[in-house]
Amino acid sequence: MKTLLPLADRLTVLGHPHRLAVFRLVTRRYPDRIPAGEIAQALGMKPSTLSGYLAALQSAGLIQQTRAGTSLLYAADMTVVRQVMDGLLGDCCGYRPDLCFTQPEGLTTMARTFNVLFICTGNSARSIFAETLLRTLGGDRFTAYSAGTNPSSALNPFALQVLRDKGHDVAPLRSKHVSEFTGPDAPPLDFVFTVCNTAANEVCPPWEGQPISGHWGMPDPVKAEGTDAQKALAFQQAYGALKRRIEAFVALPLESLDRISLQSAVDDIARHGQQDPKEIA
Numbered sequence: 001m002k003t004l005l006p007l008a009d010r011l012t013v014l015g016h017p018h019r020l021a022v023f024r025l026v027t028r029r030y031p032d033r034i035p036a037g038e039i040a041q042a043l044g045m046k047p048s049t050l051s052g053y054l055a056a057l058q059s060a061g062l063i064q065q066t067r068a069g070t071s072l073l074y075a076a077d078m079t080v081v082r083q084v085m086d087g088l089l090g091d092c093c094g095y096r097p098d099l100c101f102t103q104p105e106g107l108t109t110m111a112r113t114f115n116v117l118f119i120c121t122g123n124s125a126r127s128i129f130a131e132t133l134l135r136t137l138g139g140d141r142f143t144a145y146s147a148g149t150n151p152s153s154a155l156n157p158f159a160l161q162v163l164r165d166k167g168h169d170v171a172p173l174r175s176k177h178v179s180e181f182t183g184p185d186a187p188p189l190d191f192v193f194t195v196c197n198t199a200a201n202e203v204c205p206p207w208e209g210q211p212i213s214g215h216w217g218m219p220d221p222v223k224a225e226g227t228d229a230q231k232a233l234a235f236q237q238a239y240g241a242l243k244r245r246i247e248a249f250v251a252l253p254l255e256s257l258d259r260i261s262l263q264s265a266v267d268d269i270a271r272h273g274q275q276d277p278k279e280i281a
Helices: 007-014 017-028 036-043 047-059 078-093 126-137 157-165 197-201 228-250 259-273
Strands: 063-068 071-076 114-120 142-148 191-194 212-215
Touching: 007 017, 007 047, 007 078, 017 036, 017 047, 017 063, 017 071, 036 047, 036 071, 036 197, 047 063, 114 126, 126 142, 126 157, 126 228, 157 228, 212 259, 228 259
Parallel strands: 114 142, 114 191, 191 212
Antiparallel strands: 063 071
16 A cells, blocks of 8 residues: 655655656656656666666655566656645645636637647657648648757658658648747647657747647657668558557547546547557558
8 A cells, every 4th residue: 555645745855856857757758657768868867866866756656667578667656646736736725726726728619720739859750740640630620730859951751752652742841940839929739749759858848828738659760770661661650650649639529628638538549559559551
């Protein structure tokens, strides 16, 4: 049975800036379970130093550890995180969310176009696939965008060939930096999805309007090795995996779901997508 720590003890654990950075990362990546090595690399920490921070967070019940083969994986324990937030709301705000929290507006029940941004590091393949697929599958309900945290100078030729083979128009596609989607002239975003782990590990700019976010990470086809045919297959698989997720996304009754239900649905799509079926769409 899990020991319930006092709220002050958990806040003390989070009071250390490096432990807080680890907690932010695993929470941002929820529901993913992240290898310790990836956390260390993302935060620039030595593995020996990180292990102490992970142990403290785990002892406080804020994160969970599982093992997959020889790897240790970590994820936020959202039940405990909610207990901490509920404790703060009760102790500090007297259970009055109007005092302590900004209430984000719902997406609205009126039929309209939803703006969706897909983010990857290079914005040369996976996020380009997602942008193109949503534009094709979503019709007039969505306006699709993509961007990179460190965009490439050109789109990947294997990605472009897959899109051409599938009958997509590649003429309007280009690599863009996420900064194009911040500031007063940027389109208001309803959804923001990261499709690679590197981008998800980075702290993105605060988005106006608090869009619903999700992480649909998948292997990077750009890193595929072997013959051109083997590389092309990796891009086909990435396209197929994204197609399945976007088909599930466009099927959601967005106009009738509240924010909590929408976030849960987006997380479910991510979890199911991690099964990585071999069939290529």
